[in-house]
Amino acid sequence: MLIEADLPEDVEALRALVLEQARELDTLKTFRDEVERLRAIIEAMQRHRFGRRSEQLDPDQFELALEEVEAALAAAEHAQEQASKQKAERPRKTNRGSLPTHLERIEQVVDVESHDCPCCGGALHQIGEDVSERLDVVPATFRVLVTRRPRYGCRSCESAIVQAPAPARIVEGGIPTETLIAQVLVSKYADHLPLYRQAQIYARQGVQLDRSTLADWVGRAAWYLRPLRDHVLEEMRRSGRLFADETTAPVLDPGRGRTKTGQLWAYARDDRPWGGSDPPMVAYVYAADRKAERPEAHLEGFAGILQVDGYGGYTALARRRGDVTLAFCWAHVRRKFYELADSSPVASDVLRRIAELYAIEDEVRGSSARQRQTVRNARSRPIVDDLHQYLDTRGRQVSTKSRLGEAIRYALTRWDGLLRFLDDGRIDLDNNTVERSIRPLALNRKNALFAGSDEGGDNWAVIATLIENCKLNGIDPNAWLTATLSSLANGHPANRVGELMPWGDVR
Numbered sequence: 001m002l003i004e005a006d007l008p009e010d011v012e013a014l015r016a017l018v019l020e021q022a023r024e025l026d027t028l029k030t031f032r033d034e035v036e037r038l039r040a041i042i043e044a045m046q047r048h049r050f051g052r053r054s055e056q057l058d059p060d061q062f063e064l065a066l067e068e069v070e071a072a073l074a075a076a077e078h079a080q081e082q083a084s085k086q087k088a089e090r091p092r093k094t095n096r097g098s099l100p101t102h103l104e105r106i107e108q109v110v111d112v113e114s115h116d117c118p119c120c121g122g123a124l125h126q127i128g129e130d131v132s133e134r135l136d137v138v139p140a141t142f143r144v145l146v147t148r149r150p151r152y153g154c155r156s157c158e159s160a161i162v163q164a165p166a167p168a169r170i171v172e173g174g175i176p177t178e179t180l181i182a183q184v185l186v187s188k189y190a191d192h193l194p195l196y197r198q199a200q201i202y203a204r205q206g207v208q209l210d211r212s213t214l215a216d217w218v219g220r221a222a223w224y225l226r227p228l229r230d231h232v233l234e235e236m237r238r239s240g241r242l243f244a245d246e247t248t249a250p251v252l253d254p255g256r257g258r259t260k261t262g263q264l265w266a267y268a269r270d271d272r273p274w275g276g277s278d279p280p281m282v283a284y285v286y287a288a289d290r291k292a293e294r295p296e297a298h299l300e301g302f303a304g305i306l307q308v309d310g311y312g313g314y315t316a317l318a319r320r321r322g323d324v325t326l327a328f329c330w331a332h333v334r335r336k337f338y339e340l341a342d343s344s345p346v347a348s349d350v351l352r353r354i355a356e357l358y359a360i361e362d363e364v365r366g367s368s369a370r371q372r373q374t375v376r377n378a379r380s381r382p383i384v385d386d387l388h389q390y391l392d393t394r395g396r397q398v399s400t401k402s403r404l405g406e407a408i409r410y411a412l413t414r415w416d417g418l419l420r421f422l423d424d425g426r427i428d429l430d431n432n433t434v435e436r437s438i439r440p441l442a443l444n445r446k447n448a449l450f451a452g453s454d455e456g457g458d459n460w461a462v463i464a465t466l467i468e469n470c471k472l473n474g475i476d477p478n479a480w481l482t483a484t485l486s487s488l489a490n491g492h493p494a495n496r497v498g499e500l501m502p503w504g505d506v507r
Contacts (some may be wrong), residue, residue, distance in 0.1 A: 009492040013250070025044045052168050062067055099133050104297070108134070115196040124354045142207055145177060168489040171220055178489065182215050182481035188218065190477055222459035224488040229465040231497045233298070236269050240304040241426050242297060243268040243434035245392040247441055249286060249457050262457050264441055265288045266299055267435040270472075274369040279503040282437040284461035305424065307431055310414060328417035330354060331430035336407035344404055345393050353387045361429050369425030376422050377439065384422065388415060437468060466502070475502040 115124045149340040151163040155245060170178055187193040193201075195214040202209050236242060249262040265287060270280040287294045290312035297308070303323035308314040309332045318324045334354045340347035360379050364372045395408040411418065466484075470477035484500050492500065 011403070020301075044222060050365050056127055064496075087466060099135055105133075125450060140205075140323065141493050142202075142205055157396075168491065170224060170489045171217055171487050174217070178485040179482045181221050182478050184214055184217055185221060185463055185481055186467065186478045189444060189463045190440070209468075218463070219455075219459060221361075221485060224461045224485065225466055226458075226462050227494055227497050228484070228500060229283060229462040231471060231501070232281055232465055235268065236267055236281055236283055236496075237302040239268075239269050239278065239302075241269070241307065242299070242302065242304070243270075243307045243431055244299075244437055245309060245434040246290065246311070247438050249445065249460070251288075251306075251454060251457050260288075262454065263287045263294070264438075264457070264461055265294060266438050266441070269296065271426070273365050273428060274372055275366065276426070282434070282465065282468050282472060284441070284465045284468075286454070286457035286461040296320065305420070305427060307428060307434075309431055310410065320448075325420070326417045327420040327424075327427045328414040329431035330357065330418060330421075331432055331435075333407075333411045333418065334409050335412075340404055340407065346398075346404060347407070350391070352389065353383055356383050357429060372425035373423065374425075377427070379421050384419065388412075426450045440464065440468060470502045473502045 061274065078358050112124075117124055118124070146168065149164050149166065151161055152161045153162075170176075170181055176184075184195070184198060187198050188195060195218070196211045198214060199209050199211050243266070244267050246263050246265045249264045250259045251262040263286070265285045266282060267285075268280075268282040269278065269280050270278060285294075285298050290313070295313055295503070296317050301318070305325050305327050306314060306318070307327040309329050314326055318326045332353065337344075337347040337350045337354075341351055357380055360375065364375050368374075391411055395405065395412060400404045400406075400409065420430055424466070441460075444460070444464070467477045469475075470480050480502055487500060
């Protein structure tokens with residue numbers, strides 16, 4: 001800040017100083033305007049993501065766009081700081097004090113050149129110190145494990161040769177360790193890096209691995225891991241309640257020189273919202289089509305509540321099997337009306353009532369099943385009964401061929417299944433649990449484009465099942481896969497695969 005003593009006496013010099021100050025103010029104003037513009041964009045995107053209109057943006061598109069905008073905002077704020085020599089008004093996001101304690105600490109001391117007092121020349125003594133921590137990284141580094149197996153012979157008889165057996169491997173005679181195979185699997189199915197991109201990353205360190213070689217490792221690992229996926233599915237069949245959904249899986253069809261549409265079926269269990277003790281699980285199964293008999297085969301032996309969307313195959317399953325009861329998804333009902341909310345007061349009114357149901361669910365999440373049922377009967381049931389009467393009345397007033405008529409009919413034809421959450425505290429309001437489990441499949445599909453064959457689709461389902469179960473249970477998939485592949489290579493008994501699950505023996 002200028003003070004009176006700093007002002008020049010010369011008029012021309014004073015005029016030049018004023019002009020320079022004006023230019024700096026204009027520059028600062030430009031930077032501030034840019035910061036405010038970027039901040040407004042972020043707030044608008046956050047409203048899209050978290051507000052009432054959250055379904056307008058794909059979550060992945062939102063995250064990608066938000067990253068770029070926040071990077072631009074940081075650059076603008078830094079430029080403003082440099083121009084004004086002052087800190088930005090908004091504090092910069094930091095993670096001070098939150099670095100994990102298990103990370104290795106490499107200490108460096110930045111000391112003064114001389115320990116002699118600059119005033120009197122006496123010896124300095126330490127009276128304190130400033131300590132700061134920064135997060136560093138050691139780039140992934142390959143190493144070669146050399147295994148030597150000495151052979152021994154007898155000088156007396158010269159007929160006996162003794163040598164320790166070769167360690168068991170997933171890829172017999174191949175170069176990868178189980179740790180490297182696990183890294184390839186996690187990169188492909190958890191981090192969504194196709195094999196050809198991984199090969200490019202390895203090539204930067206001078207390790208030339210063909211994509212087909214990596215694919216061979218994936219296929220061999222999937223063969224070992226398939227019994228574990230089947231064990232997960234078998235364990236889920238013994239549950240009293242499951243979620244089910246499916247998504248497309250483009251698969252190469254060599255005979256026609258194009259891709260065909262397979263299906264990845266997802267089955268999930270998560271009892272945490274009502275305090276259940278069973279670990280959360282998810283299982284994926286690949287099928288070449290979407291026929292109704294697919295879920296019936298996958299869920300053979302299952303008896304209980306199946307929470308689903310409106311796909312008719314599940315309805316056929318429940319009709320053929322008297323021991324399966326369907327609970328339908330309120331999020332799918334909401335979606336039908338959400339698409340019409342801007343042009344239909346009726347749709348807006350329906351959305352308001354459904355929002356009241358979700359507000360109650362937010363309050364009872366984590367409560368016991370009995371408590372959830374009690375609250376729902378007292379507060380949610382009147383809303384649902386009133387909504388049914390409202391939809392029934394409006395349904396007779398609009399054309400059945402209109403989009404509003406279709407949305408109303410979609411809800412009313414599934415009303416019994418939509419009501420089930422009122423009578424059973426274990427049932428969730430929607431099918432979002434399994435839809436969240438499908439999101440990693442969609443991300444992998446975007447990056448890999450298609451599976452190479454039906455067998456490749458099944459490998460996808462097997463490995464994705466185990467990686468997602470690790471994530472659900474807070475287990476590092478890389479470490480778990482390394483240990484599990486090593487155990488399988490060493491002949492772990494097939495009838496004890498439950499011991500290898502990410503949550504331990506579930507039986």
